[in-house]
Amino acid sequence: MIRTEEMLLNVGPQHPSTHGVFRLVVKIDGEIITEAKPVIGYLHRGTEKLAENLQYTQIIPYTDRMDYLSAMTNNYVICHAVETMMGIQVPERADFLRVMAMELGRIASHLVAWGTYLLDLGATSPFIYAFRDREMIINMLNELSGARLTFNYMRVGGVKWDAPEGWVEKVRDFVPYLREQVKGYHDLVTGNEIFLDRVTGVGRYTKEDAINYSLSGPNLRCTGVKWDLRKDEPYSIYDRFDFDVVTEESGDCLARYKVRMGEVSQSLNILEQACEQFPAEGEILAKVPKIIKAPKGEAFVRIESPRGEIGCYISSDGKKEPYRLKFRRPSFYNLQILPKLLVGENIANLIAILGAVDIVLGEVDG
Numbered sequence: 001m002i003r004t005e006e007m008l009l010n011v012g013p014q015h016p017s018t019h020g021v022f023r024l025v026v027k028i029d030g031e032i033i034t035e036a037k038p039v040i041g042y043l044h045r046g047t048e049k050l051a052e053n054l055q056y057t058q059i060i061p062y063t064d065r066m067d068y069l070s071a072m073t074n075n076y077v078i079c080h081a082v083e084t085m086m087g088i089q090v091p092e093r094a095d096f097l098r099v100m101a102m103e104l105g106r107i108a109s110h111l112v113a114w115g116t117y118l119l120d121l122g123a124t125s126p127f128i129y130a131f132r133d134r135e136m137i138i139n140m141l142n143e144l145s146g147a148r149l150t151f152n153y154m155r156v157g158g159v160k161w162d163a164p165e166g167w168v169e170k171v172r173d174f175v176p177y178l179r180e181q182v183k184g185y186h187d188l189v190t191g192n193e194i195f196l197d198r199v200t201g202v203g204r205y206t207k208e209d210a211i212n213y214s215l216s217g218p219n220l221r222c223t224g225v226k227w228d229l230r231k232d233e234p235y236s237i238y239d240r241f242d243f244d245v246v247t248e249e250s251g252d253c254l255a256r257y258k259v260r261m262g263e264v265s266q267s268l269n270i271l272e273q274a275c276e277q278f279p280a281e282g283e284i285l286a287k288v289p290k291i292i293k294a295p296k297g298e299a300f301v302r303i304e305s306p307r308g309e310i311g312c313y314i315s316s317d318g319k320k321e322p323y324r325l326k327f328r329r330p331s332f333y334n335l336q337i338l339p340k341l342l343v344g345e346n347i348a349n350l351i352a353i354l355g356a357v358d359i360v361l362g363e364v365d366g
Helices: 047-053 056-064 071-086 092-120 126-145 169-191 193-199 207-212 253-277 332-340 347-357 361-365
Strands: 006-011 021-028 032-039 298-306 310-315 324-328
Touching: 021 347, 032 332, 032 347, 047 056, 047 071, 047 324, 056 071, 056 324, 071 092, 071 298, 071 310, 092 126, 092 169, 092 253, 092 347, 169 253, 193 253, 193 347, 207 332, 310 332, 332 347, 332 361
Parallel strands: none
Antiparallel strands: 006 021, 021 032, 298 310, 310 324
């Protein structure tokens, strides 16, 4: 009989495959994981507490730093919450710009997820292709907002700037280009038997597990649950667009991969329709007071970010700063299931499982 000795192993926080400063303390018996404990908080910045001393417009740049791969959706959720409390009607042109910015951000985020996941598994070419195409999106969002990562673009009542001349046409031209590239992604990776052997059946959980752990986004839809807030509780102008909610049934790493790749194609469909429907003229900001004061009361709104359901709760006492602000961060909730997935797995599958969850540590830690 072979006897092994249990060993305590730190994965991170200084480990490239933890995608940020994330520490995972695992106990291994031989090469089998017997226990896994996530240790978070290395990036904690106290966003919610700081917001209590900031005016509503001043809070928006702080949201960029949470899910820094999808800053536009973070911008939107705080503005949406304040607009809901104040009963503000956003101009149509601003809504189109918001949706296009968010969907470009969703594609860019999924490209990072695709490229870095394959890099985790040992493939370098997909990472290079992903960042090549993401750079085109970053350039377009840079033209729109003046930033390349933390896009401080949306405002309560609309957006800060109108799209520059020719910007919508650039987005329209980008759609067929990326569709062709996505075909290449699938040829390179999705049908690759080495990749399929590496992720099929790994990190599997059921529909009931996903619901019980309050998972959302691709981590929920990979189990066959057809739930997307853009469809099921439409916000902004998403009810005007024809797109599908991508689901898979197996609930493993491969299913999560396929859902994200499918969502890239669906976001391209939304962008194509938005370019066709984009109003020729119109206001980009509703009439709002220079100093915004939400009325006394509270509100909770939720939207669909690339990582799942992001919510914003505001309690107001009628002042220019919120009395209390709380974000529901999808990465934080999605991370909960990781210890369950890792126990009993081979240590070699740890990074494959972690990467498939697709967390952003700025959003986990707050």
